[in-house]
Amino acid sequence: MDKETIITIDNVWFRYADDAEDWALQDIHLDVYSGEWLAITGHNGSGKSTLAKCLNGLLMPEKGEIKVRDNAITDANALWEIRRLVGMVFQNPDNQFVGTTVRDDVAFGMENHGIERGDMLKRLEASLKAVDMQEFAEREPHRLSGGQKQRVAIAGIIALEPAIVILDEATSMLDPRGKKDVLDVMRRLNEEKGITVISITHDLEEASSADRMVVMDRGKVVREGQPSHIFMEPEGLVELGLDLPFTVKLRQALKEHGHIQLSDKAFTQKELVDELWTLSSKI
Amino acid sequence: MDIIIKNLTHVYQPNSPFERIALQDINVSIASGTFLTIIGHTGSGKSSLLQHLNGLLKPTRGEVIVGNTVLASGSKTKDLKALRQKVGMVFQYPEHQLFEETVEKDIMFGPINFGVSTDEARRRAHKAVELVHLPKTILEKSPFDLSGGQMRRVAIAGILAIEPEVLILDEPTAGLDPRGHREIMDLFVHLNKREGLTTIMVTHNMDDAALYSDEVMVMDRGHLVVKDRPEVVFQDVDRLNQLGLDIPQTMRFLQLLSAKAEKDFVTPLFGIDETADYIAERLKKEWDGV
Ligand SMILES: Nc1ncnc2c1ncn2[C@@H]1O[C@H](COP(=O)(O)OP(=O)(O)OP(=O)(O)O)[C@@H](O)[C@H]1O
Ligand SMILES: Nc1ncnc2c1ncn2[C@@H]1O[C@H](COP(=O)(O)OP(=O)(O)OP(=O)(O)O)[C@@H](O)[C@H]1O
Ligand SMILES: [Mg+2]
Ligand SMILES: [Mg+2]
DSSP: OOOOEEEEEEEEEEOSSTTOSSOSEEEEEEEEETTOEEEEEESTTSSHHHHHHHHTTSSOOSEEEEEETTEETTOGGGHHHHHHHEEEEOSSGGGTOOSSSHHHHHHHHHHHTTOOHHHHHHHHHHHHHHTTOGGGTTSOGGGSOHHHHHHHHHHHHHHHOOSEEEEESTTTTSOHHHHHHHHHHHHHHHHHSOOEEEEEOSOHHHHHTSSEEEEEETTEEEEEEOHHHHHHOOTTTTTTTOOOOHHHHHHHHHHTSTTOOOOSOOOSHHHHHHHHHHHHHHO | OOEEEEEEEEEESTTSTTOEEEEEEEEEEEOTTOEEEEEEOTTSSHHHHHHHHTTSSOOSEEEEEETTEEEESSSOOSOHHHHHHHEEEEOSSGGGGOOSSSHHHHHHHHHHHTTOOHHHHHHHHHHHHHHTTOOGGGGGSOTTSSOHHHHHHHHHHHHHTTOOSEEEEESTTTTOOHHHHHHHHHHHHHHHHHHOOEEEEEOSOHHHHHHHOSEEEEEETTEEEEEEOHHHHTTOHHHHHHTTOOOOHHHHHHHHHHHHHTSOOOOOOOSHHHHHHHHHHHHHHHHTTO
16 A cells, blocks of 8 residues: 555644643644555543544644645635545434435535535435435434434435545444445445545454554554554553454463464454364364 | 333324334333343334333333333323333433533432432432443533543433433443443443343344343344344344344354354354353364264
8 A cells, every 4th residue: 555644643732621631632643544444442532533523623623733635724724625525424423414304414415515416316326325224315314213323424424425534433323234334335435436434433343454543542642553463462452441352352262272272363253263274174 | 120011013203104113013021130132223123112111102002011100002101200210211322311511410310300319319420420430520521521432421320320120221332442341231230130120221232132131132123023042042143144133253253163164163152261162172072083
């Protein structure tokens, strides 16, 4: 992957009140690369949503600089362009709905982005289909189930095809298949259209499959790197509010058995199965 | 408190073009002290069912009997307040149940509303905040100036402070960090096993459903598909997949191993240690040529 930077975050500090002692973000330095899938994880209250809101100018850092493709978020004239580049699915979809029907809601964002009508209708249909909500086009968003609301919020962003998509725990209330479907759609957009995905998640399995992962702790970025490297050094992860992914835990439990001699390499379930199997065939 | 649901049907916006049948002829009984988990795809009716248990929704047809309280269509339920003191519900979106100026007041509201003294309510609020692993400093904050996971914990604390006999939990761990998830699940299990709280939880996390429940109930498009012990429900892999659901990770791993080995190793095991023991034993047998 060529590492073209799409977002630079430099020395960013943020607090919710001018006189607050606690900073919600402290001295954040982070580059986001074009086309990557970046997972952000960290304990409740570590600053993930706050950071996300700074990236599209919903919140303004007190110190430091954020640039999205050379547009500084402090530049009022660039804000519109930044919001066009960065699409965000919020943690609670209720905060995101504007339309009185699902169709209007998804269309509204596109109208705002000046997408021409013919294209708009195509995208409307495709995005509702992607989240399996075509049948709900005429329904009122606030009269949907929790997971249906999340799906509509995701459709609204998919339709816009922004350069960068931020998912703030956007699949936390989807059933297993729905979650897989939505992540597959996002992955396709990521691979085929080069859309950069920043996924804020507590799901360590999902984070494990990201290109890169960032761990936050009390407003700071405390770890950054490939998921397999981060989980290779489990010390301290639990103190950070995290845990180990399933495969790592199972591998550790298997190694308690003297006759199962495994390396520390297997990171995905498939890798662990393969290693167990190689072990068998050597016997 | 035993809960009995008889022929329950719920229709949203009846007799309008938007009419929607959310629940269709549900029959269930839940014995006092049970930990029941409900799973089902998006829109299958889980939240609608839960909202009948404390009278937030009324049956369109059929009835819901919670202890001595009967909730039925047509008739007015008398002791709704008494019911809500015994049946505490944590909503799918915590924002929907927070409203006071400070976290402390928010948590104290429930107990005070049910006649508990201010001092006692304050004592409960402080204890509840500790139980959900929030720092004491959060008590003075506005519940709206919190992160998503912090709000979730405050909403849970507010229900615990009422000291209900039945806990209704609608995706209570969504948005919690992994450690918080474990701590809060341990808390619910403790309340169920040690203090005998009947617990009814909706979740999309198959691992939690398998690990912690006495019984798992599966819903599909407003219908009840099955209600049985987790070992039984998670054995039917094909049906679960058809319904948009899944098996726990431990079993998914056994599935992968089976495919590789061209043998059937799949069995309903949910804990990581048990699964490791089982794999170790099976592999040893294979290697010894048994
Ligand atoms: N509107 C607000 N006003 C004041 N403080 C806030 C506000 N929103 C969040 N905070 C505080 O800022 C800190 C960071 O919150 P943030 O929402 O960014 O956390 P998060 O990492 O997204 O957590 P979660 O995993 O729970 O969603 C927390 O201590 C939180 O209490
Ligand atoms: N207030 C409402 N008005 C009209 N229809 C509704 C309302 N709330 C829910 N519904 C519909 O009733 C059905 C069941 O919704 P419910 O919220 O019970 O589903 P659920 O199983 O909890 O789903 P999820 O997993 O997404 O939370 C859905 O099709 C939904 O669209
Ligand atoms: Mg957040
Ligand atoms: Mg629901």
